[in-house]
Amino acid sequence: MTNISKDRPVSSQSAIEKMRAMIKPIIEKKIKPNAEMIDKTGQFPRENLLYLASEGWNSVTIPKEWGGLDFGYVGLSVAAEEIGKVDASTGLVYAMHVGAVQAIHIFGSQSQKERWLPKVREGYLGTLSISEKATGGHVWYNRSQAKNDGTEYIINAQKSFTTSGGQADFYIVQTRTAGSRDPKEHSSFIVDGHKDGIIAKPWKALGVRGNHSGPLTFENVRVSYQDLLPADGLDVLNGTGVAIGLNAVWLGVAQGALDAAVAHTTRTVHRDFNKSLADYGVIRQKLAEVKIRITGLRAWQLDLARRLDELRALNESSLPLASEIKEQKVQATELADFAARVAMDVAGGFGYVEGIFERIYRDARGGIPMAPSNNVAREQIGKELLSLPLELWEEGK
Numbered sequence: 001m002t003n004i005s006k007d008r009p010v011s012s013q014s015a016i017e018k019m020r021a022m023i024k025p026i027i028e029k030k031i032k033p034n035a036e037m038i039d040k041t042g043q044f045p046r047e048n049l050l051y052l053a054s055e056g057w058n059s060v061t062i063p064k065e066w067g068g069l070d071f072g073y074v075g076l077s078v079a080a081e082e083i084g085k086v087d088a089s090t091g092l093v094y095a096m097h098v099g100a101v102q103a104i105h106i107f108g109s110q111s112q113k114e115r116w117l118p119k120v121r122e123g124y125l126g127t128l129s130i131s132e133k134a135t136g137g138h139v140w141y142n143r144s145q146a147k148n149d150g151t152e153y154i155i156n157a158q159k160s161f162t163t164s165g166g167q168a169d170f171y172i173v174q175t176r177t178a179g180s181r182d183p184k185e186h187s188s189f190i191v192d193g194h195k196d197g198i199i200a201k202p203w204k205a206l207g208v209r210g211n212h213s214g215p216l217t218f219e220n221v222r223v224s225y226q227d228l229l230p231a232d233g234l235d236v237l238n239g240t241g242v243a244i245g246l247n248a249v250w251l252g253v254a255q256g257a258l259d260a261a262v263a264h265t266t267r268t269v270h271r272d273f274n275k276s277l278a279d280y281g282v283i284r285q286k287l288a289e290v291k292i293r294i295t296g297l298r299a300w301q302l303d304l305a306r307r308l309d310e311l312r313a314l315n316e317s318s319l320p321l322a323s324e325i326k327e328q329k330v331q332a333t334e335l336a337d338f339a340a341r342v343a344m345d346v347a348g349g350f351g352y353v354e355g356i357f358e359r360i361y362r363d364a365r366g367g368i369p370m371a372p373s374n375n376v377a378r379e380q381i382g383k384e385l386l387s388l389p390l391e392l393w394e395e396g397k
Helices: 013-041 046-054 072-086 088-107 110-122 233-239 242-267 281-313 319-347 356-367 374-385
Strands: 126-129 147-149 152-159 170-176 186-192 198-200 216-224
Touching: 013 046, 013 072, 013 088, 013 356, 046 088, 046 110, 072 088, 072 242, 072 281, 088 110, 088 126, 088 170, 088 186, 088 233, 088 242, 088 356, 152 170, 152 186, 170 233, 186 216, 186 233, 233 319, 242 281, 242 319, 242 356, 281 319, 319 356, 319 374
Parallel strands: 126 170
Antiparallel strands: 147 152, 152 216, 170 186, 198 216
């Protein structure tokens, strides 16, 4: 694999373009050819993730001492966008995996890093298991609570949407802290995905059919003390950078929709007037609007990634960027939806039949309800703007 020169920072434009050039052949060779099959069958994209791991991209953010590429959040943003352009399912699995890896990298003990991070380079797949049916999109408010049982913790939890559910080799599972009566105290555990008592329900969905984000139940799952992350669970949730990766996927979905629309527009000719679709001004303007929004969002994406990397380099919390990343989530998911609708509109009847346009259209809908849903996010953003309390917990419950 070609190395990124350290003469210039990873966040430089030349480094970003080099990273794109590195991952694109991988995507063209393995991920893009599998996209239609994954959508039709709902097959989990493990083959794609194993191939990415073999090329180092599953370890994109972690240092080379653990077998990583050490490209940081900028590298994650580049990779997740490029994957999202061709297959949202693989993109979401990938972004959640990197978020789980980062949880161990940032918050894990030396022993936890030694036991788990080298396995990622070998193909181990991780994810976060946070949201619960009882509290819906309020992912910070867990009702489940770990139980202290001597040298182990026992986890009983009903998780509502866990990407890679039933497929991951390890889960970062968040519950209320064992023994605590404070609803604001949370713990995060590294749970071996092959343990007995982890039950995944089938995932059948409108779109992103390969990401297996169905309900996941933990029934009396025992976790050793050594797999409790030594940090508050909410810090883990806010500090892994999973959202920045997911936002990059939706940016990629928007770009993939635009690419498909441009390709269709330039090759389609109406023989009655001998005009290409590109000759119609209304179509050009629709596509231009998508392009303008993508350009702005990509600049924001890379700026946030650079700032996250700067905070990591200083060993400082990423919490100051949490609100802005949430704002970007709203824009990224709604841009993906907008771009998919424009692409289907431009394609006319061909967009409506089974194929790339209707697949992207279905996939693009997935980001808007993804936690925090855009409705919840807007409410939080508005309250923060007006200096109103967020009221995240009901005390004493």
